[in-house]
Amino acid sequence: EAHLVESGGDLVQPGGSLRLSCAASGFSFSDYEMTWVRQAPGKGLEWVSYISHDTATIFYADSVRGRFTISRDNAKNSLFLQMNSLRAEDTAVYYCASGFYYDAWGQGTLVTVSS
Amino acid sequence: DVVMTQSPDSLAVSLGERATIRCKSSQNLLYNSNSKTYLAWYQQKPGQPPKLLIYWAFTRDSGVPDRFSGSGSETDFTLTISSLQAEDVAVYYCHQYYSAPYSFGQGTKLEIK
Numbered sequence: 001e002a003h004l005v006e007s008g009g010d011l012v013q014p015g016g017s018l019r020l021s022c023a024a025s026g027f028s029f030s031d032y033e034m035t036w037v038r039q040a041p042g043k044g045l046e047w048v049s050y051i052s053h054d055t056a057t058i059f060y061a062d063s064v065r066g067r068f069t070i071s072r073d074n075a076k077n078s079l080f081l082q083m084n085s086l087r088a089e090d091t092a093v094y095y096c097a098s099g100f101y102y103d104a105w106g107q108g109t110l111v112t113v114s115s
Numbered sequence: 116d117v118v119m120t121q122s123p124d125s126l127a128v129s130l131g132e133r134a135t136i137r138c139k140s141s142q143n144l145l146y147n148s149n150s151k152t153y154l155a156w157y158q159q160k161p162g163q164p165p166k167l168l169i170y171w172a173f174t175r176d177s178g179v180p181d182r183f184s185g186s187g188s189e190t191d192f193t194l195t196i197s198s199l200q201a202e203d204v205a206v207y208y209c210h211q212y213y214s215a216p217y218s219f220g221q222g223t224k225l226e227i228k
Contacts, residue, residue, distance in 0.1 A: 101155040
């Protein structure tokens with residue numbers, strides 16, 4: 001059974017940086033595309049970024065393009081999201097999810113951007 | 116970009132009754148080369164991550180009760196719960212994975228009447 005665990009969420013000041021990680025287990029990570037989805041407090045789901053299994057294809061939401069970078073290490077079954085120039089509106093729980101349609105999700109990690 | 120619009124925003128249904136949630140996409144989600152429709156449905160309960168219910172518009176994920184069904188085509192889709200149970204109280208989201216940037220509907224909050 002697929003298992004995803006996010007980490008790295010924290011309180012950070014506007015303009016700051018943060019790196020999120022997602023540790024995967026229970027499935028062949030290197031065969032699956034991966035996605036970051038976020039959810040602001042009391043709001044709906046927002047798709048953030050996608051990376052193909054081989055890193056050949058990467059997509060970003062307009063709201064994060066140029067500030068966030070998605071990456072993965074297939075040897076370590078890990079997915080990452082480097083977040084720079086953080087803004088208050090980036091405050092959210094960040095989930096990693098696996099597959100083309102998201103059949104496994106982590107529990108999420110909270111990122112709070114505030115001074 | 117593909118915009119997903121759900122209706123209603125909230126819904127109250129009596130136990131044992133049918134619940135219907137609609138989702139409309141701004142573009143056709145049917146990929147003609149493989150005849151697959153790139154539409155999924157998720158259920159999210161308070162304090163939990165979303166859970167996949169339906170993919171390819173009408174295929175139930177493993178372990179999902181058969182009271183949940185997906186239907187529709189091209190731009191108009193429906194999630195139906197045939198007989199509402201107490202544990203179905205949640206927010207439901209549709210999601211298109213046809214074209215990046217991939218996108219979700221705004222969510223429909225389902226409650227017991």
